[in-house]
Amino acid sequence: MGGRCSKFSFCWFHSHFKASSVLESSDLENGGENAKKSWPSFKEFRLEQLKSATGGFSADNIVSEHGEKAPNVVYKGRLDDGRLIAVKRFNRHAWPDHRQFLEEARAVGSLRSERLSNLIGCCCEGEERLLVAEFMPQETLAKHLFHWENEPMKWAMRLRVALYLAQALEYCSSKGRALYHDLNAYRVLFDKDGNPRLSCFGLMKNSRDGKSYSTNLAFTPPEYLRTGRVTPESVVFSFGTVLLDLMSGKHIPPSHALDLIRGKNFAMLMDSALEGHFSNEDGTELVRLATRCLQYEARERPNVKSLVTSLTSLQKEANVPSYVLMGIPHETKTEEDEQQPLSLTPFGDACLRADLTAIHEILEKVGYKDDEGIANELSFQMWTNQMQETLNSKKQGDAAFRSKDSTTAIDCYTQFIEGGTMVSPTVYARRCLSYLMNENAQEALNDAMQAQVVSPDWATALYLQAVCLFKLGMEADAQQALKDATLLESKKTKL
Template identity: 30%
Template sequence: MTAGFIFMFKDANFAIKCGGPARRSAEGILYEAENSTSLGPASYFMVSTEKWAVSNVGIFSDRSNPIYTENTLAQIRSTSTPELFQTSRMSPASLRYYGLGLENGNYTVSLLFAETIFSDRSTRTWKSLGRRVFDIYIQGTLQLKDFDISKEAGGVEIAVQKNFNATVTQNYLEIHLFWAGKGTCCIPVQGDYGPLISALSVASNFTPSVSGLPPTTQSRKNRTGLIVGVAVPVGVISIILLLSILYWKKKGSHVEDEEDLLGIGPRPNTYTYAELRTATGDFSPSNKLGEGGFGPVYKGTLNDGRIVAVKQLSVGSHQGKSQFIAEIATISAVQHRNLVKLYGCCIEGSRRLLVYEYLEHKSLDQALFGNDNLHLDWPTRFSICLGTARGLAYLHEESRPRIVHRDVKASNILLDADLSPKISDFGLAKLYDDKKTHISTRIAGTIGYLAPEYAMRGHLTEKADVFGFGVVCLEILSGRSNSDDSLDSERKYLLEWSWNLHENNQSLDLVDSTLEVFDENEAMRLIGVALLCTQASPMIRPPMSRVIAMLAGDIEVSTTTTKPSYLTDWDFKDITDSFLDGGTPSSAPSKSSSLLLDNKVNNPSDTNTNAVPSPINLTETMLHEIIGEGR
């Protein structure tokens, strides 16, 4: 059981007929009905007996009429109860079943499957090309990777049962079927993918104790105890009632907020505030890892020994609340080796915290620009670029629905013990419909990494992330931030300097001078990719899958001959200064250029910043409108 759930154990087994009416198997097991029509894109259902529950997240975006159950009249083979497999529960992304109030001990979990949608592979028709591939987790532990029902069963419409051992330690069991983006998506119709299950059963491997009887039986045996309870002095009862009223009154003020936060489904692991306070040493300053627009981040150690990073939402931050919801919803739905792992969250009244895996080497910007004496050699830098590209490619092209991160920058790329990159901070992420050319949205992100079409018009596509990735690549290559006021005017802005060197065939002068050895071919590929990714037109920027191929050397890097317009328009005479200060007109950057090239303006999350104020006289209100939700 995750922290936050409290169940009095009363059962030691249960069975569920997934997506259909109650059925009894040939072995005499009664499978309870799980045919709720209300289970949709982000919802849950709990049986009236509170023995089990089911939750689903995801939507079949390619289907005009999304469905979450499969019904078939096929005669399922290899089973004595074929009707048990004639209905199934489907999910486009994540399907979880929960056993509630179980007596602690060892259990056998049996999952029953039959592929009823695809044609048999032996038919060699286009419909037989369909593949359903998903992962199976029990109690949060991966049991089967890339599970294919028809492959495991030896064909379609054939029953297959998979048994697993599970240990219940806190009266709570979780069965998680997760689609990781593999298999097919459009056979025989659009939107046929994701996990599918016909039934499941959970049985104890021990003799249940007397205290495991249902509450009605237990209450009859404890009738004497109840009579004694009635005799408790009236004064004590009054005190308890008074305290209860005060508690529920206080809790009621936060019910709406908690419903908003927990209605995103599936419910993540939850921790109590007391647990996290103990884990972080009462949020000791010595455990503080950093602080951003969301709030401070602390290092902590959980009761099970895991070292975690605890991100704390600043109290009263309306912006932080929306980011909190987005981050839980997004990271809970995706899993990839180059994305940071979310362990869970804490929601207690106004206290909201996120619990992540702890990454020893912190953020990429600290490694590149900080003072932690972490030297990144060339192979490591190139590997970080490639790993970051893979993480973004998964978000853009493999996850369903597609996700635009919106804040790709060095401080949002964390490094694990092996210096492998993991993209973090999904507070600004947007889900993206394949059928839309772009999303028009309020501008959010960090100046210096914003794509022109997004910074100026709010037009958001995955190409906005591609632009930010290009800037990060140049920072990794050069070992400097995208703007540095301490440098001379020719080198102050990294993008402008990169293009000047490129036009003069001196691109390798970009390479960090602290690198004594580097691969020139890889460096030139990286520079070429970065210049492509930072083109003014999003149509010219390559998708991340092509970026990976170019970095890996599988395909040639496309030639970049056109200097972006936001750089060519940089020099002009800005007469506004002469009106403002009575002086002569001077050369100054344009408004659009300063938006794109100033580094991390009004961004408290970045500790290593040499922000350059725009020469344009912007009021604080105007600047806030331009930056939007930038952190």
């Protein structure tokens, strides 16, 4: 059981937004009237919060989706309120001036757009420098272009990626953040609806952790090689390399691509998997735009505003949601679904009513039978004095829990958990209910989430999360947790 503790498994609280249509750039700030999105405000997190959210920066939670490579690492995490986050942790020598780091993070954190994976916070404690962004679950453009499994990305989706990326850059430029570092296919991410977003991490000014561009000189703007400085024109050059990626489905060096273009070998440049799925006019226009972006002289490249104008006129299937074009499964609720009540189990019904007495009776009746393997684990442990003390703490906690002495139960179960010898999801569940009895819903939610970390497929953990969220006034998330728990228990019963 102990070996499973570092595995981070999350209960997904789905928010069902309509897929974004092709918005005008003016609609993107603060979500726009069309997007109707409630943006989280930027905040400074405590290191302990981010440690908890990422399972102690567990290696199991390292993700490559956000395009970052060593020495900086990105972790998937989940905050206490259920939000999924991406946490970028810099190496120890990055950002030696903490004031500069905070200033940069706050500036980038002031941006809010449907076209960005927005920066929602940071952490600056001691030598630690961390950024917190919205988590994008559908991986990177590089994954979908270069390493696809079932079918290549559709032409209409490639055109949408190009437009959304240009709109993101135009929005950032309008807010005084025209410089973007190392723009490439790994920096373009996809949200749960399949919409492309530009990673906010590339908007941070360079620090000691590395250069503004990758070590592959073939893809580096020529003026950066001369001066080491990033300019708005450098960003447009990099945008041109992404256009090449979209057209070819491969990572082609700009010099080679320009040779093909000069030789009129357009067919060699275009992705053969898309043959017959786009018009020659569209292909020619995208080649023209890429060529303009890749001009050697920076002053000859277009600005991002003109790129948005050109790409808007190319859009195909603009009313088709991105998740459809991407072939991503997507949950939708019909009006009939909204009206159809869940068929709740007695436990689910007790959680819906927040009936702590009924929940206590159920947990007491079930006991520890859901603690997979813990009895065997106990029988093989060395019987040291510390082990005996740990077991006594659990027994005292169980006795207090049985008699509904919640304060004593919390203290005893805390001693058992802090002993660190054994891991029991049931103990977390019992302490969770004890916290609820003491009207401490936030601590209770933490325990319910930890129970799920230890035992990812345990419906009880999700049921308890639901009642905690009800207590915290998070009605929609609570209803979703209750639904997830009910479905999970139903599947287990069928098996």
